[in-house]
Amino acid sequence: MAKRKLARETKSQKFFTTYSTSTGLDKGTREMFPSFPYIISGGKVTERYYFLNLSKETEYKFKVVPEYFGKESQFVQEFPKNIEKILKGSPDAKIFCVFDWDTIYGNKTNLVKYNRFVKQIQTHIDNGNVALCPSMPSFEYWFMLHFKNTTRLVKTCEEMAKELRPYMSSYFSKKEIDLFKVLKSSQYMEKPTWVRNLCADGKLNDAIKRAENNIRTSETNGDLEDQSYSYVYKAFKER
Numbered sequence: 001m002a003k004r005k006l007a008r009e010t011k012s013q014k015f016f017t018t019y020s021t022s023t024g025l026d027k028g029t030r031e032m033f034p035s036f037p038y039i040i041s042g043g044k045v046t047e048r049y050y051f052l053n054l055s056k057e058t059e060y061k062f063k064v065v066p067e068y069f070g071k072e073s074q075f076v077q078e079f080p081k082n083i084e085k086i087l088k089g090s091p092d093a094k095i096f097c098v099f100d101w102d103t104i105y106g107n108k109t110n111l112v113k114y115n116r117f118v119k120q121i122q123t124h125i126d127n128g129n130v131a132l133c134p135s136m137p138s139f140e141y142w143f144m145l146h147f148k149n150t151t152r153l154v155k156t157c158e159e160m161a162k163e164l165r166p167y168m169s170s171y172f173s174k175k176e177i178d179l180f181k182v183l184k185s186s187q188y189m190e191k192p193t194w195v196r197n198l199c200a201d202g203k204l205n206d207a208i209k210r211a212e213n214n215i216r217t218s219e220t221n222g223d224l225e226d227q228s229y230s231y232v233y234k235a236f237k238e239r
Helices: 046-057 072-089 108-126 140-144 157-171 179-183 193-221
Strands: 038-041 095-100 130-136
Touching: 038 046, 038 072, 046 193, 072 095, 072 108, 108 130, 130 140, 140 157, 140 193, 157 179, 157 193
Parallel strands: 038 095, 095 130
Antiparallel strands: none
């Protein structure tokens, strides 16, 4: 993705040991001990319940706080406020910004807004407090990597959900379902079973390895903008 660099990061970033199980910060107070990394996201349902259930079902623990999940299409406006709020209470926090790239892909106006957003938080990125974790076209591509290694360019979340249907439909129902609607529904997402099944049999580790290897190869070749990808692996590797 040579023409659309997501963010400049230094080679030596700070990562933090995790101990606390708190899911929020008391107003006006500072944490005096290391904490689990935070997830902030534009997706209020899929991403939120994925990380919430992941923290229950696996050894990977995150602080999943509802107030840090905003409107998906307005993440560039919401993320800086949430980042500052977290760091005010916990200066050593590690924050992973999870968002979809399909709203920016091919949209010059949104790309300008995104670059302005990155500039706002560049100091926090350089200090190792913040890591950007976009997925193209959407977070659902991260799920696909649990099942197979593919970098074929998919441009919309809806199309990605259709490709996921053969793999994930059975996690929710044996009947015919619209997986896109299911993945956006709290009724289905809040239950932990689907995350348990998604991560079973080493599939989570497969996804982490595939995502990281694909990114490294594509950044070296300079063709990241011509494929699907996910930086969500950072939430598991850069803790």
